[in-house]
């Protein structure tokens with residue numbers, strides 16, 4: 001995707017040429033090209049909205065992983081007999 005575009009012509013049929021003084025112009029209408037922004041405001045808004053919907057899932061997964069790690073560490077410090085006793089009480 002090119003960094004320059006003509007705001008007046010259809011983007012599918014645009015071709016860019018260079019004037020004698022070096023400025024980029026549209027090949028169809030002859031107007032000078034405009035430099036496009038890297039991230040448009042609508043794209044920025046879409047990124048923020050998508051992050052707002054996805055962030056609870058990310059937090060839930062991180063909490064689950066952290067909880068599993070804490071449970072694993074707690075069980076590894078206990079003697080083996082206490083681990084078996086706790087599993088009997090939990091129904092496993």
Ligand SMILES: [Zn+2]
Nearest residue numbers: 006009026029
């Ligand atoms: Zn044009």
